Amino acid sequence: MGISAFDALIAADQKIEQKDWMPDGYRASLIRQIAQHAHSEIMGMQPEAAWISRAPSLARKAVLIAKVQDEAGHGLYLYAVAETLGARREDLLDALHEGRQKYLSFINYPTLTWADVGALAWLTDGAAVVNQVSLCRTSFGPYARALVRICREESFHHRQGFDLLHTLSRGTPEQRQSLQEAVDRWWQPALAMFGPPDSKSTHSAASMAWRIKRASNDELRQRFVDLCVPQAKALGVRLPDPALRWNAERGHHDFTPPDYDELMRVVAGHGPRNRQRLAHRRRAHEEGAWVREAAAAHAAKHAAAPGTAAQHASAQEDAAEWPLWEVFVRPRRGVSHVHAGSLQAPDATVAMHSARDLYTRREEGVSLWVVPSRSMAASDPEHKDAYFEPAAGKPYRHASFYPPPEGVEGL
Amino acid sequence: MTSLFDYLLGLGDDALVAAQRTAEWCARAPQLEEEVALANVALDQLGQARAFLGYAGELEGAGRDEDALAFLRDEAGFRNAQLVELPNGDFGTTVAKTLFLAAYQKLLFSRLARTAEPRLAGIAAKAAKESAFHVSYASAWTIRLGDGTPLSHRRMRDAVEEVWPYTHELFEPWTAPEAGLDPATLREPWLRVVEKVLGEATLSRPQDGWAATGGRHGRHTEWLGPLLAEMQSVHRAHAGARW
Numbered sequence: 001m002g003i004s005a006f007d008a009l010i011a012a013d014q015k016i017e018q019k020d021w022m023p024d025g026y027r028a029s030l031i032r033q034i035a036q037h038a039h040s041e042i043m044g045m046q047p048e049a050a051w052i053s054r055a056p057s058l059a060r061k062a063v064l065i066a067k068v069q070d071e072a073g074h075g076l077y078l079y080a081v082a083e084t085l086g087a088r089r090e091d092l093l094d095a096l097h098e099g100r101q102k103y104l105s106f107i108n109y110p111t112l113t114w115a116d117v118g119a120l121a122w123l124t125d126g127a128a129v130v131n132q133v134s135l136c137r138t139s140f141g142p143y144a145r146a147l148v149r150i151c152r153e154e155s156f157h158h159r160q161g162f163d164l165l166h167t168l169s170r171g172t173p174e175q176r177q178s179l180q181e182a183v184d185r186w187w188q189p190a191l192a193m194f195g196p197p198d199s200k201s202t203h204s205a206a207s208m209a210w211r212i213k214r215a216s217n218d219e220l221r222q223r224f225v226d227l228c229v230p231q232a233k234a235l236g237v238r239l240p241d242p243a244l245r246w247n248a249e250r251g252h253h254d255f256t257p258p259d260y261d262e263l264m265r266v267v268a269g270h271g272p273r274n275r276q277r278l279a280h281r282r283r284a285h286e287e288g289a290w291v292r293e294a295a296a297a298h299a300a301k302h303a304a305a306p307g308t309a310a311q312h313a314s315a316q317e318d319a320a321e322w323p324l325w326e327v328f329v330r331p332r333r334g335v336s337h338v339h340a341g342s343l344q345a346p347d348a349t350v351a352m353h354s355a356r357d358l359y360t361r362r363e364e365g366v367s368l369w370v371v372p373s374r375s376m377a378a379s380d381p382e383h384k385d386a387y388f389e390p391a392a393g394k395p396y397r398h399a400s401f402y403p404p405p406e407g408v409e410g411l
Numbered sequence: 412m413t414s415l416f417d418y419l420l421g422l423g424d425d426a427l428v429a430a431q432r433t434a435e436w437c438a439r440a441p442q443l444e445e446e447v448a449l450a451n452v453a454l455d456q457l458g459q460a461r462a463f464l465g466y467a468g469e470l471e472g473a474g475r476d477e478d479a480l481a482f483l484r485d486e487a488g489f490r491n492a493q494l495v496e497l498p499n500g501d502f503g504t505t506v507a508k509t510l511f512l513a514a515y516q517k518l519l520f521s522r523l524a525r526t527a528e529p530r531l532a533g534i535a536a537k538a539a540k541e542s543a544f545h546v547s548y549a550s551a552w553t554i555r556l557g558d559g560t561p562l563s564h565r566r567m568r569d570a571v572e573e574v575w576p577y578t579h580e581l582f583e584p585w586t587a588p589e590a591g592l593d594p595a596t597l598r599e600p601w602l603r604v605v606e607k608v609l610g611e612a613t614l615s616r617p618q619d620g621w622a623a624t625g626g627r628h629g630r631h632t633e634w635l636g637p638l639l640a641e642m643q644s645v646h647r648a649h650a651g652a653r654w
Contacts, residue, residue, distance in 0.1 A: 053431065053641050062457050276557075297559045298559045
């Protein structure tokens with residue numbers, strides 16, 4: 001397979017899969033975008049995790065823990081997709097920690113009140129849903145499948161944020177005021193999530209041609225604004241933009257675009273919380289090193305099965321790095337295990353625990369298999385024709401090849 | 412002997428304070444996979460707390476729901492064992508706390524699931540399954556840290572030593588007529604579970620010495636006050652508001 005086969009697949013709106021040939025630029029664009037997406041998921045845990053301890057009801061506390069947990073899970077799905085492109089999670093995390101790769105700028109703003117928890121979810125998760133629903137049609141198969149799962153799970157994030165705000169909107173004067181102030185704070189960062197305008201976006205054209213992206217920044221931003229206006233009305237809040245009004249001619253709302261200079265400053269590291277967010281993330285990673293090393297060392301001592309950290313370590317410089325495992329879930333009794341995704345674990349026991357937590361937390365399964373990724377053998381896409389084409393043209397293997405004579409039954 | 416109301420508060424407060432501590436790990440776990448795992452533990456604990464406290468409130472019949480009980484009681488009103496108040500410390504300390512608590516809860520809930528009090532039995536039956544997974548999770552980590560690197564062995568040993576004195580309180584006489592269960596009878600099976608895990612982790616069981624006590628009667632460590640002050644701050648700042 002080469003560029004012509006690749007182009008033909010893209011043109012036919014088919015998916016590119018893990019082992020297919022792909023242009024270097026396509027691979028690099030995907031890794032950049034998926035890494036930024038994964039980083040945004042795990043960095044985005046912080047502004048909300050800060051409010052778990054103070055959530056004003058036990059029900060809201062549970063919802064918030066589940067939401068922040070999902071963000072870790074979504075980060076994991078996405079790092080696993082990057083692995084299929086040959087990008088190791090450790091390298092991507094290093095790039096995040098050293099500031100070489102970015103994450104969404106809204107994360108660098110503070111969550112000052114409980115209402116911010118709701119506004120952040122309503123607006124930034126709302127923006128993320130608009131963006132990701134469009135991305136579910138992305139041309140890279142593993143990314144598209146991860147996004148379908150993420151979108152399904154994330155619709156609850158958006159919905160619960162609105163629900164939280166709706167409760168505040170019917171509450172005390174102080175609650176209503178905090179609601180308006182939080183929306184005032186989060187409107188601009190949410191608009192900026194769609195990135196620079198199409199005219200200034202450096203990566204957009206190639207990504208659109210490769211069908212990595214399926215809609216432009218400005219299209220998605222418009223879609224988001226049009227969705228928000230009636231929702232804001234239901235909340236009884238004013239969206240902080242004096243220029244916001246319905247334009248009957250365009251069939252869309254006119255609005256003031258976000259301040260791109262500010263967006264660029266924040267992306268470059270000069271927002272209100274950049275320093276603290278990154279330092280927090282680095283500290284968690286560094287403080288966890290002894291745990292990761294211990295588990296790898298334990299696996300090395302007790303190495304018996306293939307795929308344990310010990311065998312893996314021989315091929316890796318970093319002995320604390322955990323190998324990759326593939327997870328298969330039986331959704332219910334009577335059906336086969338189906339591939340769900342992958343994760344990192346030092347050994348089979350931890351892999352099984354993590355698989356249970358990561359891939360069955362919404363009642364998706366009744367049985368699990370975990371297999372070291374390096375023990376899996378896959379057919380080579382280069383052999384696709386030799387392997388699978390010859391099966392065509394042998395209709396005599398199918399019962400339909402033998403029409404029974406009229407009146408004969410039971411065949 | 413205590414009332415069923417007080418007993419439910421104790422079970423609920425163990426779970427609530429444990430959940431509050433476990434959730435402190437959100438966005439700071441040692442590995443992304445552990446973020447998901449620890450959040451699951453916290454959600455189980457929080458779910459148990461809501462079930463026990465919700466039932467306690469109904470039983471009391473004074474109009475207090477789970478939130479009134481969680482957010483509007485002061486330290487002295489809490490009936491949890493002191494074990495769950497201990498700060499998280501490093502991951503090893505959290506693992507030790509989780510192992511000791513979950514092993515106790517699994518035994519306790521399994522017994523309570525067979526009591527004649529149907530509502531208590533129902534909550535306990537569900538909670539026993541959750542605690543069984545927590546035991547499995549915390550055991551795996553105790554073993555990996557204890558039998559990992561020299562550094563992790565030292566940290567896990569220190570963690571077990573630090574938490575051990577707070578385990579005795581779990582087995583002190585404290586029960587309700589409807590539960591009909593002497594906690595002292597849980598100590599032997601608890602020790603069998605814990606000693607097996609410690610053995611596999613190449614750790615020895617600490618000496619029994621000073622033992623924490625008083626939590627079930629509202630006497631707590633100095634760590635509970637700040638935990639509650641933080642947990643209750645927003646709720647209390649808006650008296651009567653709905654969330």
